[in-house]
Amino acid sequence: MDLGIYPYFREIDSHQDTEVTMSGKKVLMFGSNSYMGLTYDKRIVEAALNATKKYGTGCAGSRFLNGTLDIHIQLEHELAEFVGKDEALVYSTGFTVNSGVVSCLTGRNDYILGDDRDHASIVDGRRLSVSTFFHYKHNDMEDLERELKRCREDAIKLIVTDGLFSMEGDLAKLPQIVELKKKYNASIMVDEAHGLGVFGRNGRGTCDHFGVTDDVDLIMGTFSKSLASIGGFVAADSDTINWLRHNSRTYIFSASNTPAATAAALEALHILKTEPERQENLWKITNYALEQFKEAGFEIGETESPIIPLYVRDTEKTFQVTKLAFDRGIFINPVIPPACAPQDTLVRVALMATHTKEQVDTCVAALHESFKDLGIIK
Secondary structure (H helix, E strand, O other), rough: OOOOOOOOOOOOOOOOEEEEEEEEEEEEEOOOOOOOOOOOHHHHHHHHOOOHHHHOOOOOOOOOOOOHHHHHHHHHHHOOOOOOOOEEEEOOOOOHHHHHHOOOOOOOOOOOEEEEOOHHHHHHHHHHOEEEEEEEEOOHHHHHHHHHOOOOOOOEEEEEEEOOOOOOOOOOOOOHHHHHHHOOOOOOEOOOOOOOOOOOEEEEEEHHHHOOHHHOEEEEEEOOOOOOOEEEEEEEEHHHHHHHHHHOOHOOOEEEOOOOHHHHHHHHHHHHHHHHHHHHHHHHHHHHHHHHHOOOOOOOOOOOOEEEEEEEEOOEEEEEEEHHHHHHEOOOOOOOOOOOOOOHHHEEOOOOOOOOOHHHHHHHHHHHHHHHHHHOOO
């Protein structure tokens, strides 16, 4: 912090958009997960306001007791239909979905298998579980199969993976994971936090993108990215959802999602389903940005999404380049351990459907100069 390069808790005093205001200074936002650019959509704001007027500011209890509203049930029905499952369960945050679901699905003699780049919420969920945990190297199907061979045949084997990895921007190899599931009689849970809105028909996610929805047992998602709110959900068959409804501690012992957040997510879901042009715009700007960053000489890894990692491979320089970019009017996020390996530090550029080519050009130019200043790029 004394060096002036501390990059966290930076204050924004405007709404989230492609441009934000920070201490009176306009900055281009390339660090947001609002892939659809809906966080200040007037229809969503109005839905949140109307829900607050009708239901109040909170539910004053858990879903298990006095905190279930009719709009919670409506949102669950529509989410289940959207992702292609029997039922869904809405949680107060995305983090508590993973930590509360992964921890209670398997028993002491069972197994959880996870990609070593899974989100921290998945990691915490398996830490809370009494099951044996095996991790496999990132997207390494041979390593996953080796770990599956270590599991007892008659035990439950739950494979948990991000669909779209949030730091590197690459996709899980879901078709191959499904093949291994069938070979070893396993189950699959996919975290669609970053995949919803981005991949699949009308943004149904990576499971839909790969055509494996029926073979994936549980689909998790969040509201804080494409759905412009806060909260999360898990969707599965009716028996699994009923088990979670009565056994998932982060669901039972958390206050239910606020009326405003619930109504906002519901309205955003309606927009997602009826305005495919938003997803189309996101991919147009994504493909343009990927091309521009490659041409400028950045190392962007295996990304194939609106999440574009720019590898720095040095922790201090990662902080420095974040500061230099900000001084040039660009907000980006640094990624350092434990979010990545020490040798894989990077700055993360995230795109919205509402970004323009001119804004991308400005971002690429500013980051190129910042990387040059530190000798990261020629």
